[in-house]
Amino acid sequence: MCDSERGDSDEYGITIFRSPNVDAALQRADIQRGYTVVIWRGRHVNEPYELSDSESGEYWRGVMVVAGALARHYRPLKMNYETLGNTLPHLHTHLLPRYRDNDPRPGLPFPLLPQEVGESGIPEDRLRADAEALRRELGF
Numbered sequence: 001m002c003d004s005e006r007g008d009s010d011e012y013g014i015t016i017f018r019s020p021n022v023d024a025a026l027q028r029a030d031i032q033r034g035y036t037v038v039i040w041r042g043r044h045v046n047e048p049y050e051l052s053d054s055e056s057g058e059y060w061r062g063v064m065v066v067a068g069a070l071a072r073h074y075r076p077l078k079m080n081y082e083t084l085g086n087t088l089p090h091l092h093t094h095l096l097p098r099y100r101d102n103d104p105r106p107g108l109p110f111p112l113l114p115q116e117v118g119e120s121g122i123p124e125d126r127l128r129a130d131a132e133a134l135r136r137e138l139g140f
Ligand SMILES: [Zn+2]
Pocket: 001, 002, 043, 044, 045, 089, 090, 091
């Protein structure tokens, strides 16, 4: 994650938010509508407590701004915030809208698995339309 380019889109997702040290990408994988990953793009850290106060402010502000935009756009029942990093030890947070219908595990943590190359994706036209609406809202 440290070394990857900060492009506007890649094989995993489409960037919908950016601040100097934070990116958020709406994910292509067909896992959950609105599934977005917020990535810390400053110096390498594994844990959020390693951030300075100002870095921490920028990071969590990004997480909250993006979560709010996702909630307004997708109208989930609840937003989930998963800062895990067990398989990829670089600070990032999974934002998972949870819905009343079509939720894989109601009432429990989302069953998130590592993404695999070539797994089925959200149809490109729908993903693009959602990303464009979210970009407008987030000023990207
Ligand atoms: Zn790193």
